[in-house]
Amino acid sequence: MKQKVVGQVISQKEIAPMIFDMWIDTTLAGEAQPGQFICVYPKDKSTLLPRPISICEVREDRKALRIVYRVAGAGTKEFSAYQAGESIAVMGPLGNGFPVKAGEAKKAFLIGGGIGVPPMLELAKQLERVGCQVQSVMGYRNQDTFLKQDLEQYGPVYVASEDGSAGTRGNVMDAIRENALEADVIFACGPLPMLRAIKTYAEEKKIPAYISLEERMACGVGACLGCVAKTKNVDVHSHVHNARICTDGPVFLAEEVEI
Amino acid sequence: MNLQTEIAGVVYKNPVMTASGTFGSGMEYSEFVDLNKLGAVVTKGVANVPWPGNPTPRVAEVYGGMLNAIGLQNPGIDVFMERDIPFLKQYDTGIIVNVCGKSVEDYVEVVERLGEEPAVSMLEINVSCPNVKEGAIAFGQKADALYNITNTLKKHAKQPIMMKLSPNVTDITEMARAAEAGGADALSLINTITGMKIDIHRRKFVLANKTGGMSGPAIKPIAVRMVYQTAQAVKLPIVGMGGIATAEDAIEFILAGASAVSVGAMNFINPYCTEEILKGIEDYMRMYRVENLKDLVGAVHE
């Protein structure tokens, strides 16, 4: 069940310039699934709307969540100053999450680009448990390859960086080609150009690709219709070619959305 | 203590309602709020056919509130009657349906369909959405157009009609009088105030629609003023809204002349706020030994 609660920061550290890694003690961890997200509410009343942040990891005892985020503006700047013990208002778990079952006994690409890397961690953990062969392909700006070591626990990690300072110079697709990698299914989160390239690649290879989309949100629970994505078919809820990213997504089968 | 309020002959168990478009048809927020506790659920605007709405980004944060340009995306009246109304009927709450259209004929069609459903206690007619090009607000910004549509809909409506007024006018009382003359049973106000936000780094409009309707705490003083002026100008009952975040805010609207209040954008920030506002109104009545909510309506004095 979705809830809005006040959690407590357990720890926070800057793991790369402007990238923060926070563990939160919260009951929302109880049912959280990989690919789902939480809404975090700034305390400053000039920033009223919730900030959607992906669930990066769920602690084994299901009593704490990890988020990894980039300081992008006022809200994330405020969060980055929180110390251990600070209260933090969160709502969740939100969205549908990645279908872990689709990776059962398969060879998968987990593709993350930039701040799309974090949700891949819990997914990698869960996929490994269902006998999925996890191959992570992560795209970064430079050599600040945050979460790479965490991901390595579950399978090989191939890196691409825009400036060539780590792994393949270029993007995640370049890394896939350079390492001659293959997969039966794709799970991805990252910037739109990356997701578009993945959609095309998956169509060519005739494999399913589950992609996580982003949009500006107000309610986070499917009520305001602020966060829609264009769909190929008429959506069952909206009865138009629009699905709510916060509720029907954020994860969609690439062939079902027009991006 | 009696929290009941009456609007155009319909009794609602308390004055706390949800603002159209911020609460869907109650389904999504029923995980957070006991809908049985609400005076009424006012649903998202519904048209005769499905509307796709505007391109994204549709929402933006601004100081003290937000802008939206959803463009009245809705599944159309057929789906609404088959899915949303039966859902709401499971609860002991008032059902007020917000109606939108591009032409008078569109509105008439929806109003007539809703006439088949006795569980719908009132129709809120949205003639004030700033985010669609045709229809909608065109009816709400000219007194004669508002008079005409009110007059026509009144002839076709089985339920009382509540005209939702736009604040994007020079004189709100002129519009209120036009609706009253046209035969409106009640008024609701305010809809959002047209605004704009520019991303200075990209030098682009933040919303795909360029303009959007502003709502949230920052618009409350404007809304309270307009509710007061309207209450002075016409005899119709008023549902007040615009920036309500707390019970204190809601009570301001009631003292200004609103018989009930709707809570909008604040649901996004605190999904439990409607229940909290109701409790706060009860506390206020207890503190000042007010027996009947009705005694507070318009009770502000010089």
Ligand SMILES: Cc1cc2nc3c(=O)[nH]c(=O)nc-3n(C[C@H](O)[C@H](O)[C@H](O)COP(=O)(O)OP(=O)(O)OC[C@H]3O[C@@H](n4cnc5c(N)ncnc54)[C@H](O)[C@@H]3O)c2cc1C
């Ligand atoms: C489902 C989902 C999952 C996300 N997961 C992560 C994550 O794990 N790590 C991470 O660093 N970022 C993530 N983001 C992006 C994150 O939501 C934004 O970076 C954040 O909201 C910026 O807030 P701000 O106050 O710092 O920026 P500001 O620019 O001050 O924000 C102003 C407004 O715009 C909204 N906004 C700004 N950028 C975005 C964006 N990219 N997407 C949606 N809304 C935005 C804010 O929520 C706020 O309402 C995710 C976004 C979505 C939709």
Ligand SMILES: Cc1cc2nc3c(=O)[nH]c(=O)nc-3n(C[C@H](O)[C@H](O)[C@H](O)COP(=O)(O)O)c2cc1C
């Ligand atoms: C996301 C959003 C969608 C809305 N959709 C509608 C609508 O469909 N019909 C309508 O009459 N008003 C709509 N409104 C206006 C609200 O009902 C209300 O009049 C306005 O937001 C002011 O109240 P608030 O400040 O409490 O949000 C919408 C407002 C928001 C924020």
Ligand code: FES
């Ligand atoms: S953010 Fe409101 S519907 Fe998705």
